[in-house]
Amino acid sequence: MKYILILAILLTLLKGRNPLTFIYNVKFQWPLVILISFGVQIALAFIALESKEKFHLILIYTFFGIIVGLVKNYKIPGVSWIVMGAVFNLLALLLNDGLMPVDEHALKQTGQEVASFETDSRHQLMTQATKFWFIGDWIPVVKYVLSPGDFLVAIGIILLIYRNSSIMKIKVKKNESY
DSSP states (O other), X not given: OHHHHHHHHHHHHHTTEEGGGHHHHOOOSSHHHHHHHHHHHHHHHHHHHXXXXXXXXXXXXXXXXXXXXXXXXXXXXXXXXXXXXXXXXXXXXXXXTTSEEEOHHHHHHTTOOGGGGGGOSSEEEOXXXXXXXXXXXXXXXXXXXXXXXXXXXXXXXXXXXXXXXXXXXXXXXXXXXX
């Protein structure tokens, strides 16, 4: 996601907009629901590193929290794309025992180790039993494996930052000579 944020900021700047203004221009309703849900997901990742446990149900609840918080803000440009992506990702979790299935071949293409999944809080390898594999992570992009839902979220983040950023006004100082 950090690369998506960088891309969104660069595109916004190239189009003559100030990406920092979107923070002031967007007034999210229920921001704590979204922030707490993300915070729990981040905490789960760190807990899983130590415990090697996967907290499927908590992960699903946090996705519901994110989606509910975003739906409340559906009219903000870009948010509808993020909601669609989050719903696809939640559906992949619900259909596959609370973990996102990841294609092993795509994982190897990105240079990642299969063994790293032992300490991963939200992923599992795709198997023959994987349901609706095509909404899981199977698209290799540089050093990540993404899902179609991830692409929708990325489009939404770019639109959120771009469409909610103010146009930069450049003041031209006139050089007056007498």
